[in-house]
Amino acid sequence: MFKRIALLSTITSLALAAGASLAFAADKTLVVWDFKSTDPLVKPYFDFVKETFEKAHPGVVIKQIAQPADSYYTVLGTAINAKQGPDVALLHGGNQALDRADAFVPLKDEVADVVPKLAGLPAFLRSDGAYVALPLTVQGAVYYMNKEVLREAGLDADMVPQTWEDFTAVCEAIKSKTKASCLTIGNKDGVDFINVIAAIAEGTWSKETRAKFIAHDLSWTSDDMRAVFQTMQTMIDKGWLEKGANSYSPYTDAVNIFAGARTGLILGLISDAPNSWKNVEDLAGSGEVGVAMPVAIGQTPEQKPNRLEVDGGIGFGITSWSQNKDLAVDYIKTAVSPEAAAVLMETAGGLPSNEAVDVSTIDSPAAKEIIRLLNCCTDDKRIKSYYGVAERRELQRLGQLLLTGDTTVDQVLQSLESVRQAEIARAK
Amino acid sequence: MRNERVVAYLFVLPALGLFLVFRFFPLVAGSVYAFTDWNGIADARWIGLANFRELIFDPVFRDTMRNTAWVILSLPIWVGLPLLLAVFIHLGVPGAPFFRAAYFFPIVLSSIIIGTMFSIIMRFDGSLNQLFILLGLEPVDWLGDQRFALISVVSVAIWAHFGMNVLIFLSGLSAVPPEIIDAARVDGANLWQVIFRIIIPMLRPIVEFVAVITMITVVTSMFGLIYIMTGGGPGTATYMPEFLIWLMQGESNRLGYAAAMSIVLFAFVGCIGVVQIRMMRREWE
Structure with a gap:
C-alpha cells in the first residue's frame, strides 16, 4: 500500500513538473x-x-x-x-x-x-x-499662471507675458500686492533650476547660439551663457522666487503651492507629468490656469515668435x-x-x-492653448535635453547653491566650463 | 579527529562560498576595474593610476570626504546618547519598558519611510517650521540650505539608528553585577558617579564594539536617507562617498572611476576599523 502511494505521488509530481516546464517553455x-x-x-x-x-x-x-x-x-x-x-x-x-x-x-x-x-x-x-x-x-515647458493670483495682484487674468518687461511687471505686481511668490521652482533634485535656465536661454539666444549649444560648442563662460545666468540672478535678487525651493519636489510640492495660490507661476511640462496641464488644471480648477511661452528677452516677440521648444x-x-x-x-x-x-x-x-491621434477632442482650456502654440510657435529640440551628463549633474548641484546665495554666477559658469572641458577630454 | 575537521569545513563551506562569490570576487574585480576607464558598454582600457589621480583633484569627491569626516566627528553622539539612555533604563527610570520599546521602534522602519516622513516634516513649509513660526522664530530651510542639510540628515539618521545601540548596551548592562552598583550607593556615590565611575568603565568593550559598528554604519549606510531627503544636495552638502559612487557607476556610466572611489572608501573604512579593533584588543589584553 505504502509503495503504491509513493509511486502514485512520484508520478503525479513528475507530471506536474513536466506540465510546469512545458508551460514555462511556452511563455x-x-x-x-x-x-x-x-x-x-x-x-x-x-x-x-x-x-x-x-x-x-x-x-x-x-x-x-x-x-x-x-x-x-x-x-x-x-x-x-x-x-x-x-x-x-x-x-x-x-x-x-x-x-x-x-x-x-x-x-x-x-x-x-x-x-x-x-x-x-x-x-x-x-x-x-x-x-x-x-x-x-512630444514635450516642452511653459509657464502655468494661476489666474486667482493674477486677479489678486490687480492684473488681467488672461494676460500673457511675452517679453522680459511683461514678466517683470507681473512679478512686481504679485510681489507688491499679494502674499504669493511670483515663481516657484521645485528644486529638490536640482532639475527645475535647469528647466528655468533653459526657458531663459530659449527667450534670450539667437538661432545660431542655440545651435552652437546643442552641438556642445558653446562655452559656459561665453557672454551668451552669462546673460542667461545673470537673468536668473536678477530673479533671485528681486525676491521673485518662492523660498525653500531646494526642499520642494517639482511634481508634487511646487504644483500644490501653485494650486493653493501661494505662487503666481510655475514652469511646467506640456505633457504627461504631474506638473503638466492636466494635473495642474485638475488641482487649480478648469479655466483658472493660464499658459505662457518662455518670454523674449532682449528682443521683441516678433523677432522671436517660436519660443515653445518641443521635442520627443x-x-x-x-x-x-x-x-x-x-x-x-x-x-x-x-x-x-x-x-x-x-x-x-x-x-x-x-x-x-x-x-x-485626434487632439481636438481635448476640452481643457490650458491644453487647447498649448495645442494652439504647438501649431504656431514651436522651436525644435529642447535646450535642456542637450546638457552633457556631467554638466547636467554639476548644474543641478550649483543651481541649488545659486538659489541660496552660496555661490556666484561667475563661480557656477567657471565650474561648468571645467566640467565641459573634462568631458571633451574624456571623449577624446 | 580527521572526520570532525572535515565536518567543520563542510559547515564553513556555504559561508565561505558566499563570501568568495559576493564579497571577495567583487572586491578583486573592482580593484582591477579601478585601473581602467570602463564605462559598462565599451571594452575596458587600462589607464593605470589615472582614476586615482583624478580623485585627488575632484572637488566633489573631496566634499564627500569632508562630509564623511564631519559625520565621523558626530560619533560620540551616536554612541553616547544611546549609552546614557540605556543606563537610565537599566537603572529603572519610571516607564522603562515603554522607553525601551519606543527607542527600538524606528529600527523596524525602512530608511525610505523615515526619509519620506522627515522630508515632509523638515521641508521649508513643513511642520517643524510651522512650529518655529508659532514660536515667533524665523523658519529655517533644513534640507535646502547647505549650512543645515547635513546636520538635519545626520540627526534623522541618529534617531533612526540609536534604538539598536540602546539594545546592545542594555544587553551589556545585564552583565554588570547589581551588587557593585548597590555597594557604590551604600558608599555614598551619586547617580553620575555610578554612571561614569562604575557602569561605563565596565561597559568599555561594548562601547568600543558599538563605536566600530556605528562608524562603519555611518560611512556606508546613509544612502537611503540621503537619497530620499536631499538627493545629496544642496550642492554637495550631503554627498557621502557611497552616494557619489552610485551616481558615477550609474548616471555617469563611469564604472572605472566609481571602482577607484570604492577602493579608497574600502581602504578608509578598513584603516579606521583596524585602528579601532587594535585599541579594543589592547584593552582586552
Whole structure:
C-alpha cells in the first residue's frame, strides 16, 4: 500500500513538473522598464499596451517594472553595465537617450512603417540616421499662471507675458500686492533650476547660439551663457522666487503651492507629468490656469515668435542585449500606436507624438492653448535635453547653491566650463 | 579527529562560498576595474593610476570626504546618547519598558519611510517650521540650505539608528553585577558617579564594539536617507562617498572611476576599523 502511494505521488509530481516546464517553455517574458507606470494617471496607458500586446502575442507576457523617476538613469546605467534587465526601456529624448545610444538597438528599417507618423524624432536620432527610441509623446515647458493670483495682484487674468518687461511687471505686481511668490521652482533634485535656465536661454539666444549649444560648442563662460545666468540672478535678487525651493519636489510640492495660490507661476511640462496641464488644471480648477511661452528677452516677440521648444518627450528603446528583439519591436510599435497614445492623452494628458491621434477632442482650456502654440510657435529640440551628463549633474548641484546665495554666477559658469572641458577630454 | 575537521569545513563551506562569490570576487574585480576607464558598454582600457589621480583633484569627491569626516566627528553622539539612555533604563527610570520599546521602534522602519516622513516634516513649509513660526522664530530651510542639510540628515539618521545601540548596551548592562552598583550607593556615590565611575568603565568593550559598528554604519549606510531627503544636495552638502559612487557607476556610466572611489572608501573604512579593533584588543589584553 505504502509503495503504491509513493509511486502514485512520484508520478503525479513528475507530471506536474513536466506540465510546469512545458508551460514555462511556452511563455516568453518581455521586460519593460519605465519611470511612470506607478503614476495612477499613466497606469491605464501601460495596462492598455500590455493587454493589447499580449492579446496579439499569445504566450508572451509583459513584465512592467517601474523604476524611481529621480534615479532612473542611475538604475538604468547599472543595468547597462551588467547587460541585464529590460528588453525595452522608456527614455527621455535628447542626451538622456543619445548618450546611451550604444546600449540600444539602432532602429531603422524595422520601424520604417511607423516613423513617418511620429513627431519629435530628432530627439532620438543617432548620428548614423537610425533612432535610439520611438517617441511616445512630444514635450516642452511653459509657464502655468494661476489666474486667482493674477486677479489678486490687480492684473488681467488672461494676460500673457511675452517679453522680459511683461514678466517683470507681473512679478512686481504679485510681489507688491499679494502674499504669493511670483515663481516657484521645485528644486529638490536640482532639475527645475535647469528647466528655468533653459526657458531663459530659449527667450534670450539667437538661432545660431542655440545651435552652437546643442552641438556642445558653446562655452559656459561665453557672454551668451552669462546673460542667461545673470537673468536668473536678477530673479533671485528681486525676491521673485518662492523660498525653500531646494526642499520642494517639482511634481508634487511646487504644483500644490501653485494650486493653493501661494505662487503666481510655475514652469511646467506640456505633457504627461504631474506638473503638466492636466494635473495642474485638475488641482487649480478648469479655466483658472493660464499658459505662457518662455518670454523674449532682449528682443521683441516678433523677432522671436517660436519660443515653445518641443521635442520627443519620452520614447521606447530596445536594449542591445535583449534576446527578444523582434517581440520588442512589436511592443514599441504597439506602445506608440494611435490607439495607445489616445489612452495616454485621455488619462494623463499626454500629447502624442503620433500625429494620427485626434487632439481636438481635448476640452481643457490650458491644453487647447498649448495645442494652439504647438501649431504656431514651436522651436525644435529642447535646450535642456542637450546638457552633457556631467554638466547636467554639476548644474543641478550649483543651481541649488545659486538659489541660496552660496555661490556666484561667475563661480557656477567657471565650474561648468571645467566640467565641459573634462568631458571633451574624456571623449577624446 | 580527521572526520570532525572535515565536518567543520563542510559547515564553513556555504559561508565561505558566499563570501568568495559576493564579497571577495567583487572586491578583486573592482580593484582591477579601478585601473581602467570602463564605462559598462565599451571594452575596458587600462589607464593605470589615472582614476586615482583624478580623485585627488575632484572637488566633489573631496566634499564627500569632508562630509564623511564631519559625520565621523558626530560619533560620540551616536554612541553616547544611546549609552546614557540605556543606563537610565537599566537603572529603572519610571516607564522603562515603554522607553525601551519606543527607542527600538524606528529600527523596524525602512530608511525610505523615515526619509519620506522627515522630508515632509523638515521641508521649508513643513511642520517643524510651522512650529518655529508659532514660536515667533524665523523658519529655517533644513534640507535646502547647505549650512543645515547635513546636520538635519545626520540627526534623522541618529534617531533612526540609536534604538539598536540602546539594545546592545542594555544587553551589556545585564552583565554588570547589581551588587557593585548597590555597594557604590551604600558608599555614598551619586547617580553620575555610578554612571561614569562604575557602569561605563565596565561597559568599555561594548562601547568600543558599538563605536566600530556605528562608524562603519555611518560611512556606508546613509544612502537611503540621503537619497530620499536631499538627493545629496544642496550642492554637495550631503554627498557621502557611497552616494557619489552610485551616481558615477550609474548616471555617469563611469564604472572605472566609481571602482577607484570604492577602493579608497574600502581602504578608509578598513584603516579606521583596524585602528579601532587594535585599541579594543589592547584593552582586552
